[in-house]
Amino acid sequence: MASSFLSFSLLFIAVYTADGFQSYYVEFLPLRDFLKLNLDKTTFKPYVRLQSTTPPAGKHPAMLVCSVYDFYPKQIRVSWTRDGQEVTSDVTSTDEMADGDWYYQIHSHLEYTPRSGEKISCVVEHASLKEPLVTDWDPSMPESERNKIAIGASVLILGLILSLAGFIYYRRKAQGQSRIPSLKPVYTQSETSLHQFGPVSFHF
Secondary structure, rough: OOHHHHHOOOOEEEEEOOOOOEEEEOOOOOOOHHHHHHOOOEEEEOOOEEEEOOOOOOOEEEEEEEEEEEEEEEEEEEEEEEEEEEOOOEEOOOEEOOOOOOOEEEOOOOEOOOOOOOOOOEEEEEOOOOOOOOOOEEOOOHHHHHHHHHHHHHHHHHHHHHHHHHHHHHHHHHHHHHHOOOOOOOOOOHHHHHHHHHHOOOOO
């Protein structure tokens, strides 16, 4: 029923007037064409994530993965540059994969042998971008190591805060106890005389 409705190009409407029923028709755009027309004018910029991974058994000891997410439309180009020169060998890429919510994602892999001082970049070209989106790889520290350091620093700071709180609590508790007045025995006059002259001994 819905498909038949969308296939019509004219819609007839009967309107009751003083002269009786009058028939009118209006042109309408099928829903699928309406959606296509609007989506063709819509673009969504991609999000890029560049990370290192363990390569499969091959001729290179290192591999980079350039993952591009949340872009629309589907057409996109992902490439690699090394010291400003485009790399075409040892590069593999997946097809554009739909996320199920109008967005797409793609993943490109580069196997390589690291060189000191080199600059490797992932370059993304898409209709939503005025110029190519270039993401440089920072080999100084892998992402996993940066995460470990961040977690370690957080744990250290938390430990220092707890230690400081415990120290403050202990000091306040100790100061509170020192303020409690000590109870001294109260002697009567006779007891005071005995304490002053010492014990009295009797001889028979």
